[in-house]
Amino acid sequence: MNLDWRNFVARRVAMLFKDGDVVNLGIGLPTIIPKHIPPGVKVTLQGENGVLGLGPAPPLHEINKDVFDAGGAWATLNPGGSFFDSAVSFGLIRGGHVDITVLGALQVDAEGNLANWMVPGKLMAGYGGAMDLITCAGKVIVAMEHTNKGDPKIFNKCEFPLTGAHCVDLIVTNMALIEVTPEGLLVKEIAPNTSVEELKAATQADLIIPDDVQVMTVYE
Amino acid sequence: MGKLMSLLEAIEPIKDGDTILVAGFGPMGYPGRVMRTILKQTDLKDLLFVANAANQNYLVAFEKMLMTRARGLICTFTRPSKAAEKLYEEGKLELVPQGTFAERIRAGGAGIPAFYTPVGFGTAVEEGKPRITIDGREYLMEKAIKGDVALIKAAKVDLDGNCFMTGCTKNFGALMPAAAKYTVVEAEEVVKVGKIDPELVTVPGILVDAIVKVGA
Numbered sequence: 001m002n003l004d005w006r007n008f009v010a011r012r013v014a015m016l017f018k019d020g021d022v023v024n025l026g027i028g029l030p031t032i033i034p035k036h037i038p039p040g041v042k043v044t045l046q047g048e049n050g051v052l053g054l055g056p057a058p059p060l061h062e063i064n065k066d067v068f069d070a071g072g073a074w075a076t077l078n079p080g081g082s083f084f085d086s087a088v089s090f091g092l093i094r095g096g097h098v099d100i101t102v103l104g105a106l107q108v109d110a111e112g113n114l115a116n117w118m119v120p121g122k123l124m125a126g127y128g129g130a131m132d133l134i135t136c137a138g139k140v141i142v143a144m145e146h147t148n149k150g151d152p153k154i155f156n157k158c159e160f161p162l163t164g165a166h167c168v169d170l171i172v173t174n175m176a177l178i179e180v181t182p183e184g185l186l187v188k189e190i191a192p193n194t195s196v197e198e199l200k201a202a203t204q205a206d207l208i209i210p211d212d213v214q215v216m217t218v219y220e
Numbered sequence: 221m222g223k224l225m226s227l228l229e230a231i232e233p234i235k236d237g238d239t240i241l242v243a244g245f246g247p248m249g250y251p252g253r254v255m256r257t258i259l260k261q262t263d264l265k266d267l268l269f270v271a272n273a274a275n276q277n278y279l280v281a282f283e284k285m286l287m288t289r290a291r292g293l294i295c296t297f298t299r300p301s302k303a304a305e306k307l308y309e310e311g312k313l314e315l316v317p318q319g320t321f322a323e324r325i326r327a328g329g330a331g332i333p334a335f336y337t338p339v340g341f342g343t344a345v346e347e348g349k350p351r352i353t354i355d356g357r358e359y360l361m362e363k364a365i366k367g368d369v370a371l372i373k374a375a376k377v378d379l380d381g382n383c384f385m386t387g388c389t390k391n392f393g394a395l396m397p398a399a400a401k402y403t404v405v406e407a408e409e410v411v412k413v414g415k416i417d418p419e420l421v422t423v424p425g426i427l428v429d430a431i432v433k434v435g436a
Binding site for chain 2: 047048049050051064065066067068070072077083084085086087089090091093094113117123124125126127128129130131132135136161162163164165166
């Protein structure tokens with residue numbers, strides 16, 4: 001398997017989707033997930049900017065300026081797609097009609113708290129739709145690089161201001177697939193070429209690592 | 221009196237201190253010509269802006285007004301915007317989760333003074349807000365947003381003000397007219413009454429006060 005770490009993470013996340021799921025993808029790494037959705041699994045992509053049924057990016061000469069995703073990138077609409085205003089769009093989200101949201105994080109912690117809107121004194125992005133999504137989507141998956149240039153991003157307790165509390169269900173990184181449980185962070189899978197010691201060293205949070213932890217694999 | 225008018229006539233009723241709702245998701249659905257005219261042809265000041273996002277790269281006239289003409293900004297996203305950062309440091313920026321933002325505007329136009337939402341618990345959003353428990357789940361009270369002025373963009377508008385907004389450009393422009401006392405729509409295509417299929421009207425014309433035809 002010759003996937004780089006981003007595509008490896010994207011494919012592992014895509015393998016979690018079930019046929020018929022309605023999925024909202026955040027900006028950054030999550031935007032490459034659609035091309036990894038396994039054959040036979042049909043997922044409806046929602047954009048909080050008012051669209052259901054997002055398809056792949058169009059060739060430059062076929063751009064329709066009315067069709068874009070929530071990151072502002074040009075997109076296409078699949079047959080059966082629909083457009084609506086932002087109140088309807090977030091009604092879908094708040095009303096529990098979005099099954100899965102996948103997004104990045106600056107920090108995530110053992111209680112399922114997530115921080116991704118500001119680095120105090122350095123960066124302020126704002127909330128966008130992330131707060132609504134992580135509070136109300138059926139399942140919240142964080143997909144990210146395990147560390148920030150070697151600095152841990154997974155903590156016992158987030159240091160940055162939170163985007164949401166007790167909301168994350170699953171963390172998928174280039175090193176591991178981790179489930180947030182009431183007992184703490186349960187490592188379900190470790191990436192190939194990653195040792196338990198390396199994983200612990202790259203993680204500030206305490207990890208529960210069962211003896212039978214699986215190797216993280218993706219389909220060919 | 222007809223609703224079709226010049227840019228200057230359309231913005232004439234806007235006053236110092238007004239709360240102005242600005243449509244758009246990034247540049248899509250954003251009334252750029254009206255915003256540039258307010259910046260360049262008026263001295264309006266102390267404005268409270270309500271918009272999804274500030275962006276110094278795509279919404280340049282808006283960024284300049286936020287820097288020099290604004291008493292505040294209510295928005296959901298601020299990257300990148302030096303003006304928004306400045307307002308934040310001055311305590312003049314209210315950050316709102318995007319779904320709550322949309323619903324506050326919808327409520328403002330629909331005669332609903334406040335509503336309850338689960339979004340924001342455990343974050344800065346919950347500060348100072350009344351809470352309620354309904355069927356075992358906790359919610360925050362969020363108040364409606366109303367404005368003096370709404371500035372929107374449509375693909376097509378008829379002379380009664382009926383607006384057709386295409387694709388993802390509906391975003392907040394479809395919600396803001398009802399929440400404001402005075403609405404200006406800019407559109408590249410202005411047609412006679414009856415030339416927009418009633419089934420395709422995004423914003424009913426009774427909510428629109430001024431129509432400005434702009435170039436592509």
